[in-house]
Amino acid sequence: MTAKPSSFFLYDYLPVGVFVIDRQFDIKFWNKTLIRYSGINANEIVGKSIFDIFPHLKSNKYKNRIEDVFESGGPVIFSALLHGHFIPCMTKTGDLMVQETLVYPMKTSDEMGGKVEMAVFSIMDLSELAKISAYYKNEKRKARAEVEERKKSEEHILALLKKLEQKNRELDQFNHIVSHDLRAPLQGINMVINYIREDINEGIDVSEKLNLVETRIVRLVNMINSLLEYAKMGKSEISACEIDMNNLINEVICDLNIPKNVEVSLKAMPVIYNYRVLVSQVFANVIGNAVKYGDKSTIVIHVDYCEDENMHVFTVSDNGPGIPERHREKIFDIFFSLNTKKEVESSGIGLSTVKKIIVEMGGDVSVDTAELGGAKFIIKWPKVVQH
Amino acid sequence: MTEVEQKEDLLREIINIGIGRAASVLNEMIASVIELDVPEIKLLNLKEIWDHLEYKSREEVCTVSLEFKGSLSGSAKLVLRAREASSIVSMLTGENDASPDDIDVMKSATLTEVGNILLNSVLGNFSNILDLEITYDIPLFEQDELVKAFSSDAERLSIVVLMCKTKFFIQEVGFSGLIMVLFNKSSFHKLDNFLQDKL
Incomplete structure (x- = not known):
């Protein structure tokens, strides 16, 4: 890009803010979009040093890199996330404008050895984009948190289901115990009692059979006690x-x-x-x-x-x-x-x-x-x- | 020390000074302390680079490319794994997001600025030390498979690659990346001559 100040007026037709400085950091041009962005008219600013108008640009993070454009001839970018804005401007909603700025060298000639005479700053308003980006980022985080929450709930439900299955299995075992294992000794006792009744009628000594009933009752009580302990286990x-x-x-x-x-x-x-x-x-x-x-x-x-x-x-x-x-x-x-x-x-x-x-x-x-x-x-x- | 080793040594010095400058620029810009280190550099043909990379060819990467011309011409690239690139931006901007989002337009612009600072410093140092006149284009950001980041260069240039494995430390968290400078054959011969003169 070569410096032809007479052609700067073309920048007035661009939908981005553009200004041009010379090697002394004096502003040579200030386009119409920037007038709209900043509220500063060209005649108020052209001829003045950017460091006088915008003192924050004196800090090394700006000044050194702007100087680099003149020294090395490489373009420089100031991104919105790292800098927020390059020059303070307000949006229509009264917020500080979010900007991305590109500084491009302007040479005296396109030939090799051409000296960088000026630097062109183009400032893009990314305020709307930043809002949209923040909105989607927020929505994404909400969705991610929701997914995590659902995942946790599902895991909790699965754990409960597993417990429920285990309890069902235990209940099945209980049914089996009550219907078979506990009934068997009871039937046995019932049978012995019938024998005792017959023996009494016939005058036969029943003490041995009574001992048998007692043993079976003790076994049944032990079984019931153990069963209760087993059922209680884990609830204490x-x-x-x-x-x-x-x-x-x-x-x-x-x-x-x-x-x-x-x-x-x-x-x-x-x-x-x-x-x-x-x-x-x-x-x-x-x-x-x-x-x-x-x-x-x-x-x-x-x-x-x-x-x-x-x-x-x-x-x-x-x-x-x-x-x-x-x-x-x-x-x-x-x-x-x-x-x-x-x-x-x-x-x-x-x-x-x-x-x-x-x-x-x-x-x-x-x-x-x-x-x-x-x-x-x-x-x-x-x-x-x-x- | 052989002549090739002497040249590699000189290149390492040039790159390291450039990286050091880039680190101090970045440190002025952000609140966190950032350190940069280039533990390894190699001169390779484009085909050879895959034997020296810890990246897979289909791996998704973020690339900031800077075309340059003048005494030397070619392309300089900063290559970062997409996931790490997103973490780097989060740390630089102080988001400290444990699970960083994808790279959106805002994040890609930040990475472009980081690439701009690094690549400008490295190329600027080539220009200063070897007394070369180099001009640069505006850096471009791309997110794609690594192999695609080189496809256009492979078509245009018969290439020699100066590959620099780069380590970033932000708040003592380490990230790895690559700085690659791709020269066409004639530019590389010129570079070789410039290096020869400096030995």
Whole structure:
């Protein structure tokens, strides 16, 4: 672009603000659009230094770059987001105009070596565009927040559905228990009572049969109590705390009134952070089962511990009869009992409680063959408490 | 040190001085502290650049291009990954948006200004140190796949590329970009001669 001041009038026909300065930073031309933008007439401003009229342009962020246009001959851009405006002008709505400004060198000649004599500033009013951009940005943020909110709601609903499915499964199990498992001993009692009635009529001693009724009633009461405990599990208001597992397991052993022929050994146990009641219930059930079903003259139980990145891993091994592979899943179902020891009263609820507690805590429980020959329960308890 | 290494050294110095100037201009403009660094420069043929880029050819990038002519002619480009480009604008303008929006007209103008400052400083320094006369066009912004940012140059020029891997640190957050100066063969020979004279 070469400097021909006589042709500046063409800039009057442009829909952007244009002004021209010389190397002394004096304004040589001020177009009609700029008069409209700024309210400053050309005769008020032409011949004056831009730094006198607009003192903020004296700061390095403007002055150095304007000087660069004269020195290096490269065009310079002042964008709206970084500068807001180049010269202060008001819009029709009374807001400060948002501007993008391009400064372009004007040479004495198009030939190489031509000196930059003037700089042409073109100022574009982006106020409307900035408003639209801000509006869409805001709408987009609102939409994004709405999507996030919906996503959270969906996740919440899915979690509730999962819980509901679990509760339905439990309800099915309850129906099954009430209709089959609880009815069976009641029918058994009813049958014995009929025998007793017949025996009384025939003058036969019924004390043995009464003992049988009593045993069955005790078993039924145990079953109902266990069932209630299972149903209540997870509903109690409990809070997590630090648990010294060495102490906890020793307390469990003490509460179980373990007979003298049982030897329990513990490896170094950690301190974990969790729900004491639930952890205690799990170990009471698993160690209690090892004692209950032990079939050797000396029952050996070994509690071990290791950890991985996310889980505390406890193992409870014994020298009992073990769990056949085909039953290793089923033993965690409610009211399933292997019943290998006829004299043992089993509600069949203990291991399902264990499974329920551990799964709800985000862990896992499985069973394998112990090196001692019996069962080995592997209990994986998450390091981070699930609320 | 071989002659080629000496020339690369001189180019690195020229680029670094230019980048340093650009950083001080940007620091005067914005509230955040911005640092620029050019850890690696290479002279390559256009075909060779893909072996040296951490970008995929179909990756979406924002490019600010500045055509220049005079003693040397060609095109200088600032290339930024689109996602990073948006973050850079957010940080420069103090939006601090955790998930920056797409690049709209306002943001593209800001990137054009950043490119304008960087590329003017780099080319200006070539001009000063090697005593060359260079004139520049108005910088242009494009958002497209990286491969397309070079397609028009590949058709027009038999090209030698001065590739400068560039690191931006704004409020200590790092972004990577590229400054590329594409010369046609004859311009590159001229540059080579100018460098030879300065050794």
